[in-house]
Amino acid sequence: GENVEQHPSTLSVQEGDSAVIKCTYSDSASNYFPWYKQELGKGPQLIIDIRSNVGEKKDQRIAVTLNKTAKHFSLHITETQPEDSAVYFCAASMAYNNNDMRFGAGTRLTVKP
């Protein structure tokens, strides 16, 4: 089955700097890659996703890139703010089946003011 690895496990940046979180996946059939943000005391929430037919997607300060050949994808947050502090999870699945969504272990991002 699919195996998703995520790095780093913790990341600390200064406010205004960029943050990058990287994930790799094992199943070349995976074609849907969402990113979830989990704030303290809350459940994970979808913040951005990418499908395998594109290499990059942006939404304001966040972007995700996908390299299908290397089977890795990354989350980029620019101009970080303290409210970006949270745990971020990457995931991979085949787009037509939520049942096989597999998550990474999470990255705890701390943005220092």
Next chain:
Amino acid sequence: EPEVTQTPSHQVTQMGQEVILRCVPISNHLYFYWYRQILGQKVEFLVSFYNNEISEKSEIFDDQFSVERPDGSNFTLKIRSTKLEDSAMYFCASSEGSTGELFFGEGSRLTVL
């Protein structure tokens, strides 16, 4: 905004006891899921449920686990005889279809002593 709610937020139990974790998915969603996260580890898929039956389950979801939708709103996870290694955060999620965004609850932390 509609949300998935879970109760209890934290439960402490003795090894061998039965535990029921409850979830109220978003009302128009048809697919329901349980995930768990052992501290510091990945979010792991347990089971998915559709049309009043299990549609897929992982190897973690053994005979000690069961799920039920006892009425039109609740979705429960029962652990028959808890073990120490069942200590984890359990997340319920729901989705409108078999694909698309997963909406997570805030999680139920289970501590088995």
